[in-house]
Amino acid sequence: MALRAAAVAALVVVVWAGVASAAVYEVGDKTGWTIMGNPDYAAWASSKKFHLGDTVVFTYNKQFHDVLAVSEADYKNCNASKPTATWSTGNDSVVLNTTGHHYFLCGFPGHCAAGQKVDIRVASSSAAPSESPSAAPSPTPSGGTTAAPSPHPNAAPKALSASSVAATVAASLLSLAAAVLA
Ligand SMILES: [Cu+2]
Numbered sequence: 001m002a003l004r005a006a007a008v009a010a011l012v013v014v015v016w017a018g019v020a021s022a023a024v025y026e027v028g029d030k031t032g033w034t035i036m037g038n039p040d041y042a043a044w045a046s047s048k049k050f051h052l053g054d055t056v057v058f059t060y061n062k063q064f065h066d067v068l069a070v071s072e073a074d075y076k077n078c079n080a081s082k083p084t085a086t087w088s089t090g091n092d093s094v095v096l097n098t099t100g101h102h103y104f105l106c107g108f109p110g111h112c113a114a115g116q117k118v119d120i121r122v123a124s125s126s127a128a129p130s131e132s133p134s135a136a137p138s139p140t141p142s143g144g145t146t147a148a149p150s151p152h153p154n155a156a157p158k159a160l161s162a163s164s165v166a167a168t169v170a171a172s173l174l175s176l177a178a179a180v181l182a
Pocket of ligand 1: 034066111
């Protein structure tokens with residue numbers, strides 16, 4: 001049972017690390033969502049690498065701006081008449097749950113034409129960086145005549161603070177699971 005508990009604990013850590021790796025991006029960074037100062041949202045977007053599950057946050061004065069999700073054609077033409085979604089609280093989080101382009105613009109007259117529009121492209125999942133488990137050091141013993149290595153619960157990682165260790169944790173979990181099932 002101890003091994004089983006350790007395996008479950010390791011699995012929880014892996015899942016947690018996966019969730020924690022989803023990034024949150026403030027649109028325009030500290031400038032926010034505005035036309036003041038003519039922010040370059042194309043430059044902002046191209047400076048990021050958006051992945052499935054990431055969140056973009058639009059922060060703005062709702063008296064002067066809003067956020068509309070629009071089609072590619074409406075994005076190009078700054079047509080705010082038929083958005084597919086609208087946000088207007090002034091602090092709106094949008095989860096990027098599909099790959100491809102996500103087009104947003106401000107629906108206030110003239111703002112899109114002044115540059116308050118952003119094209120956020122989410123890379124396809126196959127293009128997302130994935131750490132190869134083979135790159136992580138494996139604690140699995142190689143060779144020897146022992147058929148079933150018996151790791152103890154201490155083999156499970158305890159203090160993990162960075163999602164970057166997910167691959168290592170996954171490798172450990174695989175070894176642990178193999179041992180449990182053996
Ligand atoms: Cu605006």
